[in-house]
Amino acid sequence: MFLGKLERIKTKIKSIMNSAASYFVGRVEVNPLEHTLVRDEHTISLQPKFIELLCYLAEQQPELLTRQQIIDHVWDGNNYVGEKALTNAIWHLRKALKELDSDQEFIETVRKSGYRLLVAPVFAEQQDTVFLQISSRNIKQLGLFIGFVLSIVFAWLLWPEPQQKVYQQPELITQYPGRELFPSVSNDGRYLVYSWRQMDRKIDLYRKDLQQPDLKHTKITHSPGSESRSVWAHDDSKLYYYRRLSSRCEVLSVNMNDFAIEKHGECSNSSNDVAVSPDGKLLAYVGVDPENTTRGVYIKQLDLNEPARRIRCNNCEPGESEAIDFSPDSTRLAISRNLANGNEDIFIYDIQSKTEQRVVTGLPDIRGLAWQPDAEKIVFSAIKHGNRHGFELDLTSNHKTNLNVEGFSYPAFDRAGNLYYHDWKIDTSIMRLELDSDVAASPFPLIQSDFNFRYPDYSQAADKLTFISNESGFDEVWTSSLDGTQRKQLTQLKFHARNPIWSPDGKKIAFTANNGQESRLYVLDALTSQLKQIKTELNYYGKARWSQDGSALYSASVGDIYRIEIESGIATRITRGAHAIEVKENQLIVYKEGKGLWQVSIDGELIDEQPLIKNLKLANSTGWHVTEQGIYYFKVRGHDYRLSYYDFANNQDKDVLRVPERAFSRSRGMSFVPSKQWLLFTGYESPQVDIKRMRKDYE
Known part of the structure; x- marks a missing residue:
């Protein structure tokens, strides 16, 4: 653990040293320490990250750098922040460089590939050590800066590593004839609900007592339709779910005391999902309405007698929504969406600001997602080359971990953080x-x-x-x-x-x-x-x-x-x-x-x-x-x-x-x-x- 930290620190310090010297791109001088671009008497100050990005492009020139390479280097692999920040940084760099030299094109964008610096960086002299180019004022600044960095380094070394969550080996919970799908665990951890699909029989929701696993499961729904994809109310008083009957699809709830049914919205006959916020105030579901036949996410305030509203977004990429889940603080939604290019990506949608960030891209098919109840992490299932696999994504570091569980599908957490899924391994x-x-x-x-x-x-x-x-x-x-x-x-x-x-x-x-x-x-x-x-x-x-x-x-x-x-x-x-x-x-x-x-x-x-x-x-x-x-x-x-x-x-x-x-x-x-x-x-x-x-x- 200590050596791993030390190695990362050495890499970072080396990067700082290599980017300390001033250099020219065309007729523009880049001063990394002062975070400025200079030409003649005209100086433009930029954010440190913008200069760090420019220095990285200069260091690798004339190589084409992918967006992921840049995010890994400049934003430490944090795609959640880096995706939008990179686009913003490129725009500001182009604007500043254009202002200083309108005749020169500096940064090339290669569509769907990345960026490269078109102008080779030139140092005043090709000296043996970069510090020969640094002025006395810059040396003083560099000394103060390195002193600050070293103080942070030693504090970081002494700080304990956070405890990392892992999971025990999978254990079998159900084993009935047919297929038990879409697990949902009550908030008190006692009951598991799932959709049971048997040959030549109706598809209904069943409840299993996890505290008395030897008891036979009991049927909850008794309609001629097909029920699936359920989620418990905050206080376990209701169960929200989908029901398909002929060409109709409805979002319903059943009262777990008197089994009364209530309708909340319409859905399509394609893939859908339903979620309840941890604070118990919001119901979200994937649905449609007469004016919107494309699957989208609808939110309903459960304490108000008002219809659900389709979420609006200031920067959302259009597509068919499929899987959803709330963040632990109930302020955001994780949404998987099928896009026009055939991919299914995962986005984090902020309910208050009505904006979203893409956190997972490049997958052909996602089969369910779930947000950990006590962390900035989501787990999801993805189909890769004919098989389903489970992954965990840390939204803070953007580190993705393969759970090494084949067949992993439609995950769900209980409040204790135990992870349930249905095991789909069908050749x-x-x-x-x-x-x-x-x-x-x-x-x-x-x-x-x-x-x-x-x-x-x-x-x-x-x-x-x-x-x-x-x-x-x-x-x-x-x-x-x-x-x-x-x-x-x-x-x-x-x-x-x-x-x-x-x-x-x-x-x-x-x-x-x-x-x-x-x-x-x-x-x-x-x-x-x-x-x-x-x-x-x-x-x-x-x-x-x-x-x-x-x-x-x-x-x-x-x-x-x-x-x-x-x-x-x-x-x-x-x-x-x-x-x-x-x-x-x-x-x-x-x-x-x-x-x-x-x-x-x-x-x-x-x-x-x-x-x-x-x-x-x-x-x-x-x-x-x-x-x-x-x-x-x-x-x-x-x-x-x-x-x-x-x-x-x-x-x-x-x-x-x-x-x-x-x-x-x-x-x-x-x-x-x-x-x-x-x-x-x-x-x-x-x-x-x-x-x-x-x-x-x-x-």
């Missing part, structure tokens, strides 16, 4: 369903191992499969023969690839990917593995589909369908929609959220649209596949999972197969093998999920 395989079997067939694993296989697509021209696998440790594009043998990894991007689709001639594969900063669209040569990124003005790419001639791709971005020319990258908007497949040249079938499947014909600039299956509600916008005879699609109604088929010949749809809940993934691909009459899709193995607890401990 995925590529499944095949024989459609022409004389005997009713069940899906059968085609590719199955200890790794995850997802997003299957079959090419009749190549007679091969392509899919995504995490066998290498990352989500990469692979191919195999139809029987699953001769597997070959085609990409080594080392970030999240998705949705591979064969070209009509079976020579290329289009897929989407996210590198933690942006959504990307690629075309891959299946023979040579040569990779081409398709660059357009779009910020996000949904699952792509090939044009019949192989010259373009169709992809959805922010609710619109675009045709993207592969050679030029020109993206042309076609219509509103969530996913499109070109069945004949310039003839599309488009899925429109809430409106079903539509036929869209393109004749130059003329677009003709006709309903094909009106008001069809798919389980996922990409969960369907077109054959010459009809359309196969996933249909989910609560715990009822079915594979259905629409016949072009008679314009009728029918159910092909009913499967256990979660037997297939709604969003991870569907493909058809004409020669064998097989339908391929991503299936889940053994959908058993239990709740676990990690007790609070101290080192």
